[in-house]
Amino acid sequence: xxxxxxxxxxxxxxxxxxxxxxxxxxxxxxxxxxxxxxxxxxxxxxxxxxxxxxxxxxxxxxxxxxxxxxxxxxxxxxxxxxxxxxxxxxxxxxxxxxxxxxxxxxxxxxxxxxxxxxxxxxxxxxxxxxxxxxxxxxxxxxxxxxxxxxxxxxxxxxxxxxxxxxxxxxxxxxxxxxxxxxxxxxxxxxxxxxxxxxxxxxxxxxxxxxxxxxxxxxxxxxxxxx
Amino acid sequence: xxxxxxxxxxxxxxxxxxxxxxxxxxxxxxxxxxxxxxxxxxxxxxxxxxxxxxxxxxxxxxxxxxxxxxxxxxxxxxxxxxxxxxxxxxxxxxxxxxxxxxxxxxxxxxxxxxxxxxxxxxxxxxxxxxxxxxxxxxxxxxxxxxxxxxxxxxxxxxxxxxxxxxxxxxxxxxxxxxxxxxxxxxxxxxxxxxxxxxxxxxxxxxxxxxxxxxxxxxxxxxxxxxxxxxxxxxx
Numbered sequence: 001x002x003x004x005x006x007x008x009x010x011x012x013x014x015x016x017x018x019x020x021x022x023x024x025x026x027x028x029x030x031x032x033x034x035x036x037x038x039x040x041x042x043x044x045x046x047x048x049x050x051x052x053x054x055x056x057x058x059x060x061x062x063x064x065x066x067x068x069x070x071x072x073x074x075x076x077x078x079x080x081x082x083x084x085x086x087x088x089x090x091x092x093x094x095x096x097x098x099x100x101x102x103x104x105x106x107x108x109x110x111x112x113x114x115x116x117x118x119x120x121x122x123x124x125x126x127x128x129x130x131x132x133x134x135x136x137x138x139x140x141x142x143x144x145x146x147x148x149x150x151x152x153x154x155x156x157x158x159x160x161x162x163x164x165x166x167x168x169x170x171x172x173x174x175x176x177x178x179x180x181x182x183x184x185x186x187x188x189x190x191x192x193x194x195x196x197x198x199x200x201x202x203x204x205x206x207x208x209x210x211x212x213x214x215x216x217x218x219x220x221x222x223x224x225x226x
Numbered sequence: 227x228x229x230x231x232x233x234x235x236x237x238x239x240x241x242x243x244x245x246x247x248x249x250x251x252x253x254x255x256x257x258x259x260x261x262x263x264x265x266x267x268x269x270x271x272x273x274x275x276x277x278x279x280x281x282x283x284x285x286x287x288x289x290x291x292x293x294x295x296x297x298x299x300x301x302x303x304x305x306x307x308x309x310x311x312x313x314x315x316x317x318x319x320x321x322x323x324x325x326x327x328x329x330x331x332x333x334x335x336x337x338x339x340x341x342x343x344x345x346x347x348x349x350x351x352x353x354x355x356x357x358x359x360x361x362x363x364x365x366x367x368x369x370x371x372x373x374x375x376x377x378x379x380x381x382x383x384x385x386x387x388x389x390x391x392x393x394x395x396x397x398x399x400x401x402x403x404x405x406x407x408x409x410x411x412x413x414x415x416x417x418x419x420x421x422x423x424x425x426x427x428x429x430x431x432x433x434x435x436x437x438x439x440x441x442x443x444x445x446x447x448x449x450x451x452x453x454x455x456x457x458x459x460x461x
Binding site (some may be wrong): 050051052053056074076077078105107108109152153155157159174176180183186187188190192193194195196197211212215216218220225 | 237286288289290310313340344345388391393394395398402410412416417422423424425428429430431432433448449450451452454456458
C-alpha cells in the first residue's frame with residue numbers, strides 16, 4: 001500500500017508539474033492585479049452573488065494584501081466574498097488568471113466548511129507558492145484533517161451578472177453550487193445528457209461540487225437561455 | 227389559518243400562483259370541497275401499467291431514468307415493475323403524499339412523477355411507501371399522519387440521508403388543477419431545516435421550500451429550464 005500511495009503521489013505531482021508547464025498563467029501575477037482598488041466596488045460585487053434579500057444581511061469579506069478581511073458583519077449567517085482564480089481547479093487553464101472575479105454567497109454550513117479552504121488557498125497564493133506546492137499543501141491539510149469536508153446542506157449562490165470566469169466562459173450563467181464529500185457523478189445523476197446538474201470533481205480536495213443553473217441573475221433579469 | 231398551513235397549501239400543491247392572487251382562499255376552499263374524501267381506488271390507479279412506467283420515467287432525462295428501477299401502484303401498494311441498474315427509483319406519487327391540509331390530498335388526478343437518487347430511494351421512498359400502505363388500508367388522513375409519526379418514533383422509517391434529491395421534470399405530470407405540470411424542477415430533501423439556511427422563499431431567491439412536520443423533513447425545490455424531453459419550460 002505504501003508504494004502504491006507513493007506512486008499515486010508521484011503521478012499526481014508529475015501531472016501537476018506538467019499542467020504548470022503548460023498553463024496559461026504558470027505563476028502568480030503581481031499581487032495588485034488580483035486586488036480591487038475600490039473596496040466599495042468589491043463589497044458591491046460580493047453582494048451581487050445573491051439576491052438582495054439574502055446578501056443585504058450577509059457578512060462581507062474583501063481581499064487585502066494579507067488575505068480576506070471582514071468589512072461588514074452579517075446577521076443571517078451567509079457570507080459573501082469575491083473569490084480569485086486560485087480557487088479554480090488546479091487543472092483549469094484560468095488558474096491564477098488575475099482577471100477572474102468569482103463572487104459567491106455561502107450559506108451558513110458552507111461558510112463554516114468551505115471558507116476555510118478559501119482562506120487556506122488564499123494564504124498559499126499570497127505567500128507566493130507554486131501551483132505544485134499549493135496542491136501538495138492542500139492535500140496534506142485534508143489528509144491531516146486541518147481542513148473540513150463539506151457540512152450537509154452546504155450551498156452557495158453564484159448569480160452575479162458581473163462574475164467573470166475568464167475569456168472562455170465570460171460571465172457564464174447564474175447558478176447554485178452544492179458541495180458534498182467526494183462522491184461519484186451518478187450520486188445526483190450529474191453530467192449526463194439532459195441532466196440539469198453539472199459536476200466538478202475537486203482534486204486533491206475530497207469534495208464534489210454539483211452545479212444547478214437557475215433562470216435569473218441576482219438583479220432579477222433573465223439569464224442566458226442555453 | 228397558521229403560517230405553516232398557508233405555506234403547505236401554497237407550495238406542496240405548487241399553488242404559489244394561487245397564494246399570490248387575491249382569491250386564493252376561496253379557491254382553496256373550493257378545492258377542499260371538491261376532494262373532501264378518498265375517491266374510489268380505481269380512480270387513483272392507472273389501468274395501463276406500461277403508461278405508468280413511461281410516466282414515471284419521464285420525471286428525469288432518459289440518461290438517468292432508462293437504468294432506474296421503476297415502481298407502479300397496484301391495489302395493495304407500489305410494486306417493482308422494472309429492475310434498475312443505477313440506484314435511481316422512478317415512480318408516480320399520488321395525492322396522499324401531499325400534506326394532510328393540502329386541498330389536493332384526495333385529488334385522484336394527481337400524478338407526481340418523480341425519480342429519486344440513491345440516498346433518497348433509501349431514505350425518502352420508505353415514507354411514500356408507508357403512506358400508501360396506510361391509505362390503501364383505508365386509514366383516514368389523521369390516522370395516516372399518526373401512523374407516520376409512530377413509524378418514525380419506532381425507527382421503522384429511516385432518517386433522511388445527506389444528499390437526498392429527486393428529479394421532477396415530467397411534462398406529463400399533474401400536480402394540481404390550478405398549475406397542471408407546473409415547472410420542471412429538482413427537489414432536495416433535508417432533515418427539518420429553517421428555509422433561511424438555504425436562502426429559500428426570499429424575494430428573488432430561486433429556491434422554494436415546503437415541509438410537513440409529520441415527515442420530519444424540509445424540501446427545497448429549484449426550478450430548472452427544461453423538461454426531461456429537452457424542451458424548454460415556456461413559462
